[in-house]
Amino acid sequence: MFELIDEWGPEKVVVVSDSRTGMRGVLVIDNTARGIGKGGTRMSPTVSVAEVARLARVMTWKWAGVDLFHGGAKAGIRYDPSSPDKEAVLRAFVRKLSNEVPREYVLGLDMGLTERDAAIAQDELGDRGAAVGTPAELGGVPYDELGVTGYGVAEVADAAASVIGLPLAGARVAIQGFGAVGWAAARRFAELGATVVAVSTVDGVLHDPAGLDVPRLLELRSAHGDGLVAAYGGTRLAPGEELLVDAEVLVPAAVQDVITEELAGRLKARLVVEGANLPTTPTAQKVLAERGVTVVPDFVANAGGVVAAGFAMDSRYSAFRPEPDAIFTTISTKLRTNTEQVLTEATRLGHTPHHAARVLAQDRVRTAMRLRGRLPT
Ligand SMILES: NC(=O)C1=CN([C@@H]2O[C@H](COP(=O)(O)OP(=O)(O)OC[C@H]3O[C@@H](n4cnc5c(N)ncnc54)[C@H](OP(=O)(O)O)[C@@H]3O)[C@@H](O)[C@H]2O)C=CC1
Numbered sequence: 001m002f003e004l005i006d007e008w009g010p011e012k013v014v015v016v017s018d019s020r021t022g023m024r025g026v027l028v029i030d031n032t033a034r035g036i037g038k039g040g041t042r043m044s045p046t047v048s049v050a051e052v053a054r055l056a057r058v059m060t061w062k063w064a065g066v067d068l069f070h071g072g073a074k075a076g077i078r079y080d081p082s083s084p085d086k087e088a089v090l091r092a093f094v095r096k097l098s099n100e101v102p103r104e105y106v107l108g109l110d111m112g113l114t115e116r117d118a119a120i121a122q123d124e125l126g127d128r129g130a131a132v133g134t135p136a137e138l139g140g141v142p143y144d145e146l147g148v149t150g151y152g153v154a155e156v157a158d159a160a161a162s163v164i165g166l167p168l169a170g171a172r173v174a175i176q177g178f179g180a181v182g183w184a185a186a187r188r189f190a191e192l193g194a195t196v197v198a199v200s201t202v203d204g205v206l207h208d209p210a211g212l213d214v215p216r217l218l219e220l221r222s223a224h225g226d227g228l229v230a231a232y233g234g235t236r237l238a239p240g241e242e243l244l245v246d247a248e249v250l251v252p253a254a255v256q257d258v259i260t261e262e263l264a265g266r267l268k269a270r271l272v273v274e275g276a277n278l279p280t281t282p283t284a285q286k287v288l289a290e291r292g293v294t295v296v297p298d299f300v301a302n303a304g305g306v307v308a309a310g311f312a313m314d315s316r317y318s319a320f321r322p323e324p325d326a327i328f329t330t331i332s333t334k335l336r337t338n339t340e341q342v343l344t345e346a347t348r349l350g351h352t353p354h355h356a357a358r359v360l361a362q363d364r365v366r367t368a369m370r371l372r373g374r375l376p377t
């Protein structure tokens with residue numbers, strides 16, 4: 001595990017397990033120079049310590065990128081989120097972290113967890129501040145139900161499209177993943193006049209070169225959840241083919257490392273907007289840059305979630321609950337500005353947008369580390 005550590009972190013890794021429920025989980029607190037560890041909590045049957053550490057690092061850059069004062073952290077629970085034992089496993093996980101939550105880490109939403117789970121986490125510690133992303137009825141900010149991250153992803157795509165001279169209205173968009181990020185991105189893309197030609201879930205890939213019916217997809221998702229693909233009907237592609245369809249804009253919004261070096265050589269999109277965390281490998285980023293494909297990095301493009309989580313963190317112990325409109329407006333303004341800045345800086349430096357965005361975020365984190373006396377003298 002020591003090989004996970006570099007000059008930035010992680011500062012703390014807590015591995016927990018529970019024999020009764022079979023729960024195995026990990027909390028990684030990456031860097032707290034700018035504030036306490038914050039990031040969502042993932043539940044997946046395959047999650048690993050290394051994966052959570054990579055995700056926690058993304059959170060360090062993400063908070064710094066939007067200039068909000070929280071540190072990078074992430075938690076992962078290795079379990080199938082569709083299992084009937086989900087609640088017991090989640091409760092066991094939260095209980096084991098009662099030393100860290102909420103003083104050093106506050107749970108939030110990532111793949112596999114919903115607002116209802118955030119409510120359970122809150123309940124388990126009997127503390128209003130244990131989780132964000134809780135339902136509005138509990139005074140929380142239900143940011144996945146609001147669809148803030150996907151909204152931000154489409155806003156970022158619009159800003160990036162303007163920078164590269166691609167009109168988003170009429171552009172074709174392919175989206176991998178139709179969860180909290182994917183569905184909300186599709187909704188906003190449709191509002192902005194783009195044509196969503198492909199969407200996918202684990203169950204399959206829907207494709208219509210003339211454009212899928214987004215309102216119908218959203219209705220079917222509400223009615224059938226994961227059964228959406230079967231319920232929609234129409235043409236299906238093989239898994240992964242959604243990344244390669246004819247579309248100007250590609251939004252990976254599911255899992256990490258799906259755009260490999262080999263695939264990067266074959267992508268047809270001119271613009272990739274990373275809705276997921278870590279969807280493009282570092283070598284693929286270079287290949288895409290060489291091919292003139294613009295990539296907006298995860299910690300810039302999907303930062304809508306942290307903006308909403310930031311509002312939710314502030315309102316945890318008060319009767320004040322931020323209005324969704326204020327959250328959406330802040331996301332649009334902050335993320336559009338950051339996108340333009342990062343793409344302009346990447347051109348100036350002659351480097352990838354990932355590199356340019358990291359330089360900006362690292363400057364802020366390094367400054368905080370220096371001011372706190374955390375750097376070697
Ligand atoms: N929620 C948030 O606010 C934020 C999320 N992110 C990142 O966005 C990504 C998605 O998160 P989120 O939307 O919350 O997760 P959800 O669990 O809500 O949804 C994930 C979606 O991806 C689908 N999926 C999973 N694996 C694949 C695959 N191999 N191919 C195609 N589809 C797949 C799932 O299908 P099925 O339903 O069939 O399982 C589901 O539709 C993650 O990388 C997460 O870290 C980043 C910032 C904020």
Ligand SMILES: O=C(O)CCC(=O)C(=O)O
Nearest residue numbers: 039040108109305306309
């Ligand atoms: O911090 C959170 O609660 C949600 C945001 C998040 O996990 C992410 O951006 O990946």
